[in-house]
Amino acid sequence: MTHQNTTMFHPSKFFLLGIPGLETAHVWVSLPFCFVYIMALIGNATILIVIWTEKTLRDPMFFFLAILSAIDVALSTSSVPRMLGIFWFDAHEIGFGACVAQMVLIHTFSGMESAVLLAMAFDRYVAICAPLHYTTILTIWVLAGLGLGITLRAAVLTLPFSYLIHRLPFCKARIIAHTYCEHMGIAKLACADIQINAIYGLFVASFLVFDLILVGISYGYIIQAVFRLKSQDARFKTLSTCGSHAAVMFVFYTPAIFSFLTHRFGQKIPPYIHILVANIYVVIPPALNPVIYGIRTKQIREYVIRVFTSKYT
DSSP, X not given: OHHHHTOBSSOSEEEEOOSTTOGGGHHHHHHHHHHHHHHHHHHHHHHHHHHHHOTTOOSHHHHHHHHHHHHHHHHHHHHHHHHHHHHHHOOOEEEHHHHHHHXXXXXXXXXXXXXXXXXXXXXXXXXXXXXXXHHHHSOHHHHHHHHHHHHHHHHHHHHHHHHHHHTOOBOSOOEESSSSOOHXXXXXXXXXXXXXXXXXXXXXXXXXXXXXXXXXXXXXXXXHHHHTOSOHHHHHHHHHHHHHHHHHHHHHHHHXXXXXXXXXXXXXXXXXXXXXXXXXXXXXXXXXXXXXXXXXXXXXXXXXXXXXXXXXX
């Protein structure tokens, strides 16, 4: 009878613990996260402004880059401010509705980022392996379809998470050992069987793995095409670009998949390691992407340099 009295379907609040085991170091942990978040905002805002104002940057590559920058701003903003609130102001409490909304936003933007990275890998594959057909393959209608597909796939896959959480009854313990709300972190607090939640979570995670496999195949073909180039400088330049792109994808996909699998099979992994790694894929890639995909891109770099030199000359 007592158990029933302490059980409810929609508790008023959850308590975000932060990083378990590192509570005394929260202030120090917050500093690099705050710095990286500011860099992500500045970098991605710069990319968006450059692409919007520079009329010559209308290639498909810049279309995908603009989408990626917008997603990066949204993804990091969905998680980092709440995280810093916990670290700086002990703002641990979060309403049930706000928690579910944050969960949906983070998973949606993560799914969109994975799809955009796949689209960008396909863009590079066409540009390098079939350059003569680049404009005929990536037409405006194809780009519009890809943009719509990126959004719809993430939304369709993520919205069931909200239903799966709303159907669960929650017990008295409503402490989430995390810095933000995510699906399995909430589901584990339920006083009910969460097997459906776990299975669906793995189903969604399989799309990340599928995206990663397709990205790997794309870059495999790209590398083959690069080694057929006669110019050693062209080979080095292309391999350097592909290597930096692969590094960003590794930083995004590895923590994301690790976080998904740790919830289900990583009981022996210390909680603070799990949470730190989970924070990496919502903070680090948004800061790296403007550097790897933006500043290293010749047209964007020249535009930024031109703007700054014109101001101080």
